[in-house]
Amino acid sequence: MKTKQLQALIGALFLTSAAHAAPAFDDKFRQLDELLPTATETRTASGAPGHRYWQQRADYRMRATLDEDKRTITGSGTVTYTNNSPDTLSYLWVQLDQNMFRADSDNRRISTLPSRDAWQARGTDGVKFDTLKATLEQRRFEGGIQVTAVTGADGRALRATVNKTMMRIDLPQPLKPGARTSFNMAWTLNIPEANVVGRRTGFEKFDDGNDIYLSAQWFPRMAAYYDVKGWQNKQYMGDGEFTLEFGDYDVQLTVPADHVVASTGELQNADAVLSPAQRERLRQARTAKKPVVIVTQREAESAEKGRSKATKTWHFKARDVRDFAFASSRKFIWDAQGIKSGDKDVMAMSYYPKEGNPLWERYSTAAVIHTLEQYNKYSFDYPYPTAISVNGSIGGMEYPMISFNAGRPVKDKKTGELTYSRGTKYGLISVIIHEVGHNYFPMIVNSDERQWTWMDEGLNSFLQFLAEQAWEEDYPGRRGEARDITAYMRSTNQVPVMTNAESTIQRGNNAYAKPATALNILRETILGRELFDFAFKEYAERWKFKRPTPADFFRTMEDASGTDLDWFWRGWFYTTDAVDVSVDGITEYTVSSKDPEVEKAWQRARHQEEAMSIIDQRNKGMQRRVDRFPELKDFYNEHDNFTVTNKDRNRYNETMAGLEDWEKNLLKEGKHLTLVDFTNKGGLVTPLIVEIETKSGKKTIERIPAEVWRYSPNKITKLFITDEPIVSLTQDPYWETADIDVSDNAWPRKVTPSRLELFKTERDPATGNLMRDFNTKLAPVKTPAADKKAEQ
Structure with missing residues (x-):
């Protein structure tokens, strides 16, 4: 076989996606220039602030x-x-x-309220007290x-x-x-x-x-x-x-004299509002290895018993902040611990009532410190002198240097025992990470929250997920893993992430979870951690104490990673398309050796492996005429279509004589070429992560960039070359891409295991029994006073 013939044979197997051209071509990889604002002297095409910003x-x-x-x-x-x-x-x-x-x-x-149909579907005309x-x-x-x-x-x-x-x-x-x-x-x-x-x-x-x-x-x-x-x-x-x-704040707050105040900024007059013992504790906290209690629970409980009519004025100053908030109560316990952030000393502090313990004294300030350590890694060193977590019924909400966070143990009304659930514990840690993390986005990277919720909530939820992963193994985070967003992305109740904050449906999913998941996919699957982390940190550094827009984020991530990501922003942020890739067809080829001894034996084996028809099965064992009269047999009864002839051998020898050594070696390699059809059912182009298992049980992963869909965003065929036959193939085996339907991701198809619960169907015969209800014995009326007397 001549070189050109061999190349043509193998080339025919490298089918391109153009072979499955869509009826109407939708270029998923066209540039975002049509959507992003034109670069100016204040905002460059690279995503950085311009020289006239x-x-x-x-x-x-x-x-x-x-x-x-x-x-x-x-x-x-x-x-x-x-x-x-x-x-x-x-x-x-x-x-x-x-x-x-x-x-x-x-x-x-x-x-507004839900529609009348939705109201009636609830099955009740009642509302909660x-x-x-x-x-x-x-x-x-x-x-x-x-x-x-x-x-x-x-x-x-x-x-x-x-x-x-x-x-x-x-x-x-x-x-x-x-x-x-x-x-x-x-x-x-x-x-x-x-x-x-x-x-x-x-x-x-x-x-x-x-x-x-x-x-x-x-x-x-x-x-x-x-x-x-x-x-x-x-x-x-x-x-x-x-x-x-941004600006500087000089604020004096006059509150009841027995109140403790937590605030944006640094306290200027500790001598006037704290006792000598409290000032000493605050001094010790700056270099302590664990939180020091500044206002103790005993001091807080003592303050709760009275109600001072006098006042005190607390004086705070804050530099380069965009807002100012404070909390005030005589119930506050206050603890603090100093940490280093770059070359700055920061006081991590928590304020909480006794009702917050033992959760708050154990976890709040530790979570504040953990947040600063983790966010510093991915953005910039925390620049403010304090970082505060306050317990209250508003949870959570963020302001410069101070955040309001809900979450407390529950107290048994009879025994007085304090307990908390797993959800309460981790919910508290997560909300503190999230709200303290907002100091970075948007309190310092000052995006327009009124317009683009995702620019602060989505980016912050992404960093929250990274911080949660660094807290402990198997941390029960809610937002970040690709598999956790699939239910939302397969729903019909969606709007694009690039929707105005006041028009966003399912705000938690759309503004928090979906962009956070998208960034995780960008980090783990598309760019890799090194490129992503460099680009994300560059965005944070470029825009700290400035006001970025979505275009500045998109452009900076591309500029600093050296990667064209327009297809990614378009799909994840401007559409409601979902990732849904199906493995639809698979065909295996092996390169013919041209040796008739080998090839005809291979053909005979394939023929014998073919399923026997029902007629052949039923005729098996039937006495045939040639069995009764052997003289009717001739040459063709001893030789079939797979018999090797001398003509076959001569043709093979002639072919081999015309090949160069490298061509002969290529015929002998015995590679297996497998063509696999992939269909993009969800519309959102995505990288392919294909796990291949071959006959010996060996598993390998092939990572194919999203650009594989560039010629046809609907259906493509990919060639895989292996040393032995492929026995199974799975697309996205580690749940990286947020594929909304994994039932069609494998060949052969995988059965999804579940459990069937058997139960008796019994209707309560007393349901709707007016006579029974009418004759039911009247129970004594319970009042709070009666309940208290019964407990005594």
């Missing part, structure tokens, strides 16, 4: 008083706003997010930030116009590029009850008559103005969180 700045000096009896915050302060933009501004916008709780808010007007209570209280509650004064630096009133959760301040003189202006505000805020009305802020009531105040969005905050959006003027409706400017 700018952002605004807002510095605050504020005083506020917490009135425990009235449950109000009264505040006043000065905002200094710096216009770093190239634009002249004639007015400023301020966010009044708590106006969401006003009676005339859009949040109230647009709220607490549900109805919350609905009624929300209507009664006089929420919102009541701005009582807006004045300029000269004390003159400025015109201010409130538009729902936004307020416009008209400037007496246009603010030119590079200039700054100061104005003063005063306001009051009714604090909502967190478990009834509040969302992300509020107070929690306890049976002992004390409260925990978790205070956020408690003051008018400057809205963001930036190059891509201009003024961020989307109203706050509850889901789209916050878009804010």
Whole structure:
């Protein structure tokens, strides 16, 4: 056989995906240029800030008083706003997010219920007590930030116009590029009850008559103005969180004298608010190897028994933060431990009531420290002086340096025993990791939360998953593993990840779990850990203390990894396609040796292996004529189509004489060539991870990049070359790609084992028995007083 003939023979087996061209070609690998904004001098095509990047700045000096009896915050302060933009501004916008709780808010007007059909399908016309209570209280509650004064630096009133959760301040003189202006505000805020009305802020009531105040969005905050959006003027409706400017804060908080305050920033007047013993404990905590209790449980319990009418003022300062939140209560136990973050000293701290123990004293500060250690590895060194976890009924919620986290043991009403479930334990650790982790995204990498929830929640959930894996083996994480997102991705109730925050359906899956899973797949299966980690860290470093957009993230990951990932962003972030690859056909070839002795023997063996037809089976043993009359047999009864002839031998010798040595060796290698058809049923192109098992039991993995689908995104054929026959083949054996249907991922098909539970079907004969129900003995009415007497 001549060289060209041999190449043609083997080449015919290397079928390309073009052989299965789709009826209408859908280029899954076209560039994202049609979707991403054009690069500018502020944001480059590489995903980095441009040489003319700018952002605004807002510095605050504020005083506020917490009135425990009235449950109000009264505040006043000065905002200094710096216009770093190239634009002249004639007015400023301020966010009044708590106006969401006003009676005339859009949040109230647009709220809906499930459809009537869905309501009726529940099989009941009832609602829970607490549900109805919350609905009624929300209507009664006089929420919102009541701005009582807006004045300029000269004390003159400025015109201010409130538009729902936004307020416009008209400037007496246009603010030119590079200039700054100061104005003063005063306001009051009714604090909502967190478990009834509040969302992300509020107070929690306890049976002992004390409260925990978790205070956020408690003051008018400057809205963001930036190059891509201009003024961020989307109203706050509850889901789209916050878009804010960096600045320095100088805040004095006046609270009841027996309260302990946790806050954004560093405490400036410990001498005025802490006892000498507490100050000494705080000093020791800075170099301690385990948490030191600053305010003990005994001290907290003593404070709970009284209710001071005096006040104390706690003074905090924070630099380069985009927000300010605080927590205040006489119930707080406080522990702390110092750690190193790069060249900075950080105090990891926790505040919690006695009801949080023993969980909180064991796990909270440890989880804070673990978070900083792990997030530093993948992004940048934590730059702030404190990192705080506070226990309350709002859980979780994040602000610079401070987070609010729910989760407590349960107390048996009869025995008083404190216990907690596995879910409570790991749920607490996870929520602390997640909320403390938000210091990195979006408190420092300052993405627009009001617009793109996934840019902070998705990236943070991804890092949370990595931190959970580093906590202990078999950590019960919820978001990150590819197999955990498949139920959502096969559902019809989806929108693309690149959907506005207020329009996202199934927010937990779409904004948290799906992008986190996508990044894990990108890290583990597509780029590999080394390339991914370098690119992700580069994104974090480029955009810390700046405001990135989705395009900046996509472009940076491609730029720093040296990989075109447009197909990945398009499929995972812009569509609701799913990964669903099916193994549909498989054909094995071996290269013919051309030796008639070998080839005809092979053909005879294949012929003998063919299944005997039913007719042949039933005729087996039948007496034939030639058996009775042997003289009827001749040459053809002794030789069949697989007999080797001298002509066959001569042709083989002629062929071999015309081949070079390397060609002869190729015919003798005995390679097995297997063609496998793969169908992309889900629409989302993906790498193929194929596990191959050969006759001897040897298993190998072949990793094929997603570009294998570039000519046909619907169906392709792939050639696998092995030394022995393939006996089984599995696509995605380790659940890497989030394939939503693994029943068709293997050849031969694998049976999915399950269990069938047998049970008796019995109908309660008393169901609907009005006579029985009418004649049932009336039970004595139980009251709380009677229950207490019975326990005694």
